[in-house]
Amino acid sequence: MDQFFNTLNGNEIPILKWFASLHNPVTDPIMYVITKLGDKGILWILLGLLMLTVLPKRYRKVGLTVALALIFSVIMCNGVMKNVCQRVRPFNFDNSLFDTQLYNVFASIDDWSFPSGHTSASFAAAFAIILWNKREGVCAMIMAALIALSRLYLNVHYPTDVLVSLILGSIYGILAYLIIKAILNKSEKLKAIFINGENYKTIFTKK
Numbered sequence: 001m002d003q004f005f006n007t008l009n010g011n012e013i014p015i016l017k018w019f020a021s022l023h024n025p026v027t028d029p030i031m032y033v034i035t036k037l038g039d040k041g042i043l044w045i046l047l048g049l050l051m052l053t054v055l056p057k058r059y060r061k062v063g064l065t066v067a068l069a070l071i072f073s074v075i076m077c078n079g080v081m082k083n084v085c086q087r088v089r090p091f092n093f094d095n096s097l098f099d100t101q102l103y104n105v106f107a108s109i110d111d112w113s114f115p116s117g118h119t120s121a122s123f124a125a126a127f128a129i130i131l132w133n134k135r136e137g138v139c140a141m142i143m144a145a146l147i148a149l150s151r152l153y154l155n156v157h158y159p160t161d162v163l164v165s166l167i168l169g170s171i172y173g174i175l176a177y178l179i180i181k182a183i184l185n186k187s188e189k190l191k192a193i194f195i196n197g198e199n200y201k202t203i204f205t206k207k
Contacts, residue, residue, distance in 0.1 A: 005085070005114070009093045012158045016090050019152050020100035027153075032103050034143075035150035038118035041070055043143070044125035057197030061184060062132045064194055069124035069176035073169055077120040078111075087114035090155055097155050105154050116157045119148040119165035120172070127173025144169075 037043040044066060051063025090113065091097040091106045098106065111117075122144035130137020148166060151157040184191045192198040 005087045006093075008160060009088070009090070009158065012160060013090060013094045013097075015159050016097065016152065016155045017100075020097070020155055022153065023100060023102065028102055031150040031153045032105070034146050035105075035118065035154055035156075037143075038122055038147040038150070041074070041117070041121035041125075043147075044070055044121055047125070059133075060197065061180065061194040062129055062136075065128040065132065065173075065176045065180045066125045068180060069128040069169075069173045070121055072172035072176060073117070073120045073124040076168065076172070077115050077117050077165065081115055082112040082117075085114045086112050087158075087161070089113045090158055100155065102154055105156060109156060113157055114161045115165040115168060116148070116151055116161045117165075118151055119144075119157075119162045120169040122147045123166050123169030124172040124176070127170050128176050131174065131177040 048063045048066035048070065051059040051066065053063075055063075089106070089109060091101070123141075126137065126140040126144040129140040148162050151162055152159060184194055189203060193200060193202050
């Protein structure tokens, strides 16, 4: 595994150096803010909570799907795959990347590189949204793509980290959608809450 990743790392570092060559005073802060929105999946967690509680009730099922997709992502990406693969971060593989580091971002990163948690969570949530609501989903997809791109721009992930995470995150979102849809089709009580918009207390009532 180490030899495999070392070969990949060496081949992908030039791509990250090309991204570093794009750094400029205009896009640097924009990319930094975008990547911070993806920290710990905070953007998607907050969006899911809003869908479940504040936004119009038609979004409840979407929020529930986002929540499940994010659970899949954090378990598989952060809990399993990072610890199994143990791929070193680009800046730890090639110290010359510190010369183009922006906003001291490397200092706050202490986990493994593969796969990208930001990308996985973003596409998991985006697919969970677009499968229920196309218009809102397109916006979510654009944001997910920007978050993924920001990880390369800031040189904190290899291209293959992001590419594989995009695929896996999409799968998590699709699985979450299929599972939630199946559950809602089988449970009248949950359908009443997450589709018809009845009070959450309904789940505790007996019929």
